[in-house]
Amino acid sequence: xANHTVAETLPVPFLEKTGILxxxxxxxxxxxxxxxxxSISTFFLIAGxxxxxFRFELLTPEKNIMDPHTYNVLFTLHGAIMVFLFIVPGxxxxxxxFLIPLMIGARDVAFPRLNLGSYWIYLLGAIIILIAxxxxxxxxxxxxxxxxxxxxxxxxxxxxxxFVLGFSSILTGLNFIVTIHKLxxxxxxxxxxxxxxxxxxxxxxxxxxxxxxxxxTLLLLIAERTLGIGFFDxxxxxxxxxxQGFFWFYSHPAVYIMIIPAMGVISEIIPVFxxxxxxxxxxxxxxxxxxxxxxxxxxxxHMFTSGxxxxxxxxxxxxxxxxxxxxxxxxxxxxxxxxxxxxxxHSAMLYALSFIWLFTIGGLTGVFLGAxxxxxxxxxxxxxxxxxxxxxxxxxVMGFFGALHFWYPKWFGKMFNENIAKIAWFLVxxxxxxxxxPQFILGTQGMPxxxxxxxxxxxTLNELSTIGSWILGIGIFIVVVxxxxxxxxxxxxxxxxYNSLSLEWSVPSPPPHENFEEIxxxxxxxxxxxxxxxxxx
Amino acid sequence: xxxxxxVASNLASKVDxxxxxxTIISLIFFIIISTFLIYFAIKYRRRGxxxxxxxxxxxxxxxxxxxxxxxxxxxxxxxxxFVVFKDMRTPPKEATEINVVAKQWLxxxxxxxxxxxxxxxxxxxxxxxxxxxxxxxVLHSFFVPAFRVKQDLMGGRxxxxxxxxTKVGTFQLFCAEYCGTGHSKMLGKVIVLSPEAYDRWEKxxxxxxxxxxxxxxxxxxxxxxxxxxxxxxxxxxxxxxxxTFKGLxxxxxxxxxxxxxxxxxxxxxxxxxxxxxKTVKGYPPVMPSFKGILSDNDISALIAYMKTLx
Ligand SMILES: [Cu+2]
Ligand SMILES: [Cu+2]
Numbered sequence: 001x002a003n004h005t006v007a008e009t010l011p012v013p014f015l016e017k018t019g020i021l022x023x024x025x026x027x028x029x030x031x032x033x034x035x036x037x038x039s040i041s042t043f044f045l046i047a048g049x050x051x052x053x054f055r056f057e058l059l060t061p062e063k064n065i066m067d068p069h070t071y072n073v074l075f076t077l078h079g080a081i082m083v084f085l086f087i088v089p090g091x092x093x094x095x096x097x098f099l100i101p102l103m104i105g106a107r108d109v110a111f112p113r114l115n116l117g118s119y120w121i122y123l124l125g126a127i128i129i130l131i132a133x134x135x136x137x138x139x140x141x142x143x144x145x146x147x148x149x150x151x152x153x154x155x156x157x158x159x160x161x162x163f164v165l166g167f168s169s170i171l172t173g174l175n176f177i178v179t180i181h182k183l184x185x186x187x188x189x190x191x192x193x194x195x196x197x198x199x200x201x202x203x204x205x206x207x208x209x210x211x212x213x214x215x216x217t218l219l220l221l222i223a224e225r226t227l228g229i230g231f232f233d234x235x236x237x238x239x240x241x242x243x244q245g246f247f248w249f250y251s252h253p254a255v256y257i258m259i260i261p262a263m264g265v266i267s268e269i270i271p272v273f274x275x276x277x278x279x280x281x282x283x284x285x286x287x288x289x290x291x292x293x294x295x296x297x298x299x300x301x302h303m304f305t306s307g308x309x310x311x312x313x314x315x316x317x318x319x320x321x322x323x324x325x326x327x328x329x330x331x332x333x334x335x336x337x338x339x340x341x342x343x344x345x346h347s348a349m350l351y352a353l354s355f356i357w358l359f360t361i362g363g364l365t366g367v368f369l370g371a372x373x374x375x376x377x378x379x380x381x382x383x384x385x386x387x388x389x390x391x392x393x394x395x396x397v398m399g400f401f402g403a404l405h406f407w408y409p410k411w412f413g414k415m416f417n418e419n420i421a422k423i424a425w426f427l428v429x430x431x432x433x434x435x436x437x438p439q440f441i442l443g444t445q446g447m448p449x450x451x452x453x454x455x456x457x458x459x460t461l462n463e464l465s466t467i468g469s470w471i472l473g474i475g476i477f478i479v480v481v482x483x484x485x486x487x488x489x490x491x492x493x494x495x496x497x498y499n500s501l502s503l504e505w506s507v508p509s510p511p512p513h514e515n516f517e518e519i520x521x522x523x524x525x526x527x528x529x530x531x532x533x534x535x536x537x
Numbered sequence: 538x539x540x541x542x543x544v545a546s547n548l549a550s551k552v553d554x555x556x557x558x559x560t561i562i563s564l565i566f567f568i569i570i571s572t573f574l575i576y577f578a579i580k581y582r583r584r585g586x587x588x589x590x591x592x593x594x595x596x597x598x599x600x601x602x603x604x605x606x607x608x609x610x611x612x613x614x615x616x617x618x619f620v621v622f623k624d625m626r627t628p629p630k631e632a633t634e635i636n637v638v639a640k641q642w643l644x645x646x647x648x649x650x651x652x653x654x655x656x657x658x659x660x661x662x663x664x665x666x667x668x669x670x671x672x673x674x675v676l677h678s679f680f681v682p683a684f685r686v687k688q689d690l691m692g693g694r695x696x697x698x699x700x701x702x703t704k705v706g707t708f709q710l711f712c713a714e715y716c717g718t719g720h721s722k723m724l725g726k727v728i729v730l731s732p733e734a735y736d737r738w739e740k741x742x743x744x745x746x747x748x749x750x751x752x753x754x755x756x757x758x759x760x761x762x763x764x765x766x767x768x769x770x771x772x773x774x775x776x777x778x779x780x781t782f783k784g785l786x787x788x789x790x791x792x793x794x795x796x797x798x799x800x801x802x803x804x805x806x807x808x809x810x811x812x813x814x815k816t817v818k819g820y821p822p823v824m825p826s827f828k829g830i831l832s833d834n835d836i837s838a839l840i841a842y843m844k845t846l847x
C-alpha cells in the first residue's frame with residue numbers, strides 16, 4: 001500500500017518516453033536542448049571534417065589533393081557551418097535550454113511552444129544551408145561584396161539559410177530574457193543567480209539586438225544579386241565597405257554570443273571542483289553585461305585596412321581596448337578562485353582550466369589586432385586565423401566540452417569513462433596547440449589567410465599545423481565515442497556526483513519531466529563552498 | 538627563422554616597435570597567469586574528500602589592482618599603435634606617385650613617365666613612394682610583409698599607401714584580401730633598385746641586359762610565372778580558372794559557339810591580346826587583355842615556352 005503511493009508520486013524522468021514524435025513535438029526544454037545538442041554537434045563534426053580536408057591540402061605549398069576552387073569552397077563551408085550552425089546557437093541553445101529553467105528553479109522556459117518553434121526554425125535554416133551545398137558558395141563565411149555578388153556559385157541559398165537561422169536566434173533570446181525575468185524561484189534574487197544565467201542573459205540581449213542587422217544585410221545582398229540593385233557593388237554605384245560595416249555590426253557582437261555562454265560555463269565548473277566560492281561574483285556578472293554592451297561599438301576593428309577613415313579607425317581601436325578590460329577581469333577572477341581550493345582535476349575541470357589558458361592567449365593576441373599599427377601588418381594573415389581559433393576553439397569549444405563532461409550525468413543519468421575522457425582531453429589540448437600556435441608565426445611572417453597555395457618558405461610551419469589537426473581530430477573523435485558509449489553502457493549517475501550546490505543538482509539525474517516537484521525556496525547564492533570564517537559576517 | 542620578416546622599409550622598424558612592445562607586455566601577463574594556474578592546480582590538488590577550504594568571495598584591493606594596471610597598459614598600447622599608424626597614413630609631400638590597378642588576379646603598376654609593369658613593382662631605394670590604388674573588380678589588398686604595409690583596394694574609390702624602401706632586393710607582394718579562385722596566385726614582387734640601377738631601369742636598359750642570356754622558352758617561362766598566367770592556367774593538365782597550357786599548341790579547342798579550332802601561334806596571340814574575342818567553351822570570360830602590357834617579344838617567348846609543354 002505504502003509502496004504503491006510512492007510509486008505513483010515518483011516523478012517520471014524526462015527521457016522515459018521514446019519514439020520520434022515524443023521528441024519532435026516535445027516542449028520540454030530538456031528535450032529541446034538535446035535536439036539542439038545533437039544538431040549542433042553533428043554540424044560541428046561536419047565542419048571539422050571540412051577543416052581536416054583542407055588542412056591536408058596545405059601540407060604542401062602547391063597543389064596537393066584539390067584545386068583552388070574546391071579549397072575555397074571548403075574553407076567557406078567550414079566557416080559558415082561552424083559559425084552559423086554550431087557556435088552561434090551552440091551553448092546558448094543546447095545548454096541554455098537545458099540549464100536555465102533548472103538553475104533558476106523553474107519548470108520550463110517562459111514560452112515552451114515558442115521554444116520548440118525556434119528549434120524548428122533552426123532546422124529549417126539548416127536544411128536550406130544543406131541544400132545550398134549542391135552548388136556551394138566560395139565567398140568565405142564573411143560574404144564580402146562585391147565578390148559575393150559576382151561569383152557564379154550559389155550565395156543566395158546559403159545566405160537565405162542564415163537569414164532563417166536568425167529568427168531562431170532572436171526568438172530563443174527573447175524566450176530566455178523573459179524566462180530569467182519572470183520565472184526565478186522565490187528567493188532567487190539577481191545576485192544569487194548562477195553566473196551561467198548572467199551569461200545567458202547577456203547573450204540573449206545580444207541575440208535580440210544584433211541579429212536583425214545581419215538579417216537585413218543578407219536580404220540586401222540577396223536583393224542585389226537577384227534584382228541588381230546597387231547597394232554594395234561599386235560597378236552599380238554601391239559602396240563595398242558598407243557591407244563590411246553592416247556585416248561586422250552583427251558579427252562582432254556575435255563573437256560574444258559565441259563566447260559569453262562558455263564564460264558562464266567556466267564560472268560554474270571552477271567553484272565546484274575547487275570547492276571555493278567564485279571570486280568576484282559581481283565583477284564577473286556585470287562584466288558579461290559590459291562586454292555585451294561595448295561589443296556593439298567595436299565592429300570596425302575588422303576594417304582598419306579596408307579604407308575607412310583614420311578618425312574612425314582611431315575611435316574603434318580605442319573602444320576595442322575598452323572591451324579587453326572586462327574580459328581580462330574575468331580571467332583574473334577565475335584564476336583567483338583556485339587559491340586555497342581543493343582542486344579535483346576532473347575532465348570537466350581540465351577543460352575549464354584549458355579554457356582559461358587558451359582564452360588568455362586568444363585575448364592577448366587580440367590586443368595586437370586592436371593596436372592600429374600592428375593590425376595593419378597582421379590583418380588578413382594567419383595571425384587572425386590563429387587568434388580567432390584560440391578564442392573560438394580554445395574558448396568556446398573548450399567550454400562546450402567542459403559543459404558536456406560536467407552536466408552529462410545530470411542530463412543523461414549516466415556516467416562516461418573518466419579515464420578515457422582525460423586521455424581525449426590531453427589529445428585535444430596538445431592537438432589544438434600544435435595546430436594553431438604555428439599559425440601565429442605564419443601570420444607575423446606574413447602568410448595571408450585563405451591561400452590554397454603558398455610560398456615554400458611557409459611549409460614547415462604548415463606541416464606542423466596539419467599534423468596538429470590530426471591529433472586534434474583523433475582527440476575529438478575519442479571524446480565523441482566515449483560520450484556516446486556512456487549513454488549505452490555507462491553506470492547510472494548519482495543525483496549529485498560532484499557535491500554541487502546549484503539547483504540543477506538537487507533534482508534526480510536525469511531530471512523529471514517538470515524538473516521540480518515543488519518549486520524550491522532559495523535562501524543563499526549558488527557558490528557557498530568552503531568554511532565561513534567568523535570574521536566574515 | 539625569425540618570427541618577423543626582414544625589415545626593408547622605413548615603416549617596418551616602427552611597426553616592429555609596436556609589435557615587440559605588445560609582445561613583451563603580453564608575455565608578462567601570460568607568464569603570470571600560467572604560473573598561477575599551474576601552481577594552484579598542483580599545490581591545491583585535492584588529496585582527500587573532506588579537505589577544508591576557506592570562504593573567500595573577493596578582495597577589493599586586488600580587484601582594483603587588476604582592473605587599473607591592465608587598463609593603463611592597454612591605453613599606452615592604444616596610443617603607441619595610433620602614433621605609428623598616423624605615420625603610416627601620412628605620406629611625405631615629395632613622395633613619387635605610382636598608380637596601382639588590381640584585378641583578378643594580377644597587379645598593374647603605372648609610373649609617372651608612362652611606363653607600365655605587370656606584377657613587378659620597381660622602386661628606388663630610399664625614395665618615398667605613394668601608391669594610388671584601385672581595383673577593377675572585387676576587393677584586393679596590397680600587402681608587402683617586409684615593408685609592414687597593407688591596404689585594401691576597391692572599385693569606385695582610390696585608396697593610398699606609402700613607404701620608403703630602405704633595402705635593395707626583391708620582396709614578396711601578396712594579395713591579402715580574398716578575391717576568388719586565383720587569390721593565392723595573385724602574387725607580385727617589389728624590386729628595390731639602387732639609385733643608379735633605377736636610372737638604368739627607367740631608361741629601359743636593365744631589361745635587355747638580364748634577358749639577353751635566356752632562351753625564348755626560358756623567358757616565356759618567366760613571363761608565365763610573373764605575369765599572372767599561372768593564377769588561371771596550369772602546366773600539368775589540370776583545370777584552373779582557364780584551360781591548361783599543357784598540349785595547348787597544336788591541340789584542339791572548342792569555342793563558345795561550338796566551333797572547333799586547332800590552336801596555333803596566331804590563335805594564342807589573339808587569345809592573349811583579345812581574350813574576349815574567341816572564348817573557350819566551358820570557361821568564364823574573365824581573362825584580362827594583355828594588350829600594351831606584353832610586348833610582341835614577350836608573346837613570342839610565351840609561345841616558345843608553350844611549345845615545350847607538349
Ligand atoms: Cu586579390
Ligand atoms: Cu586576393
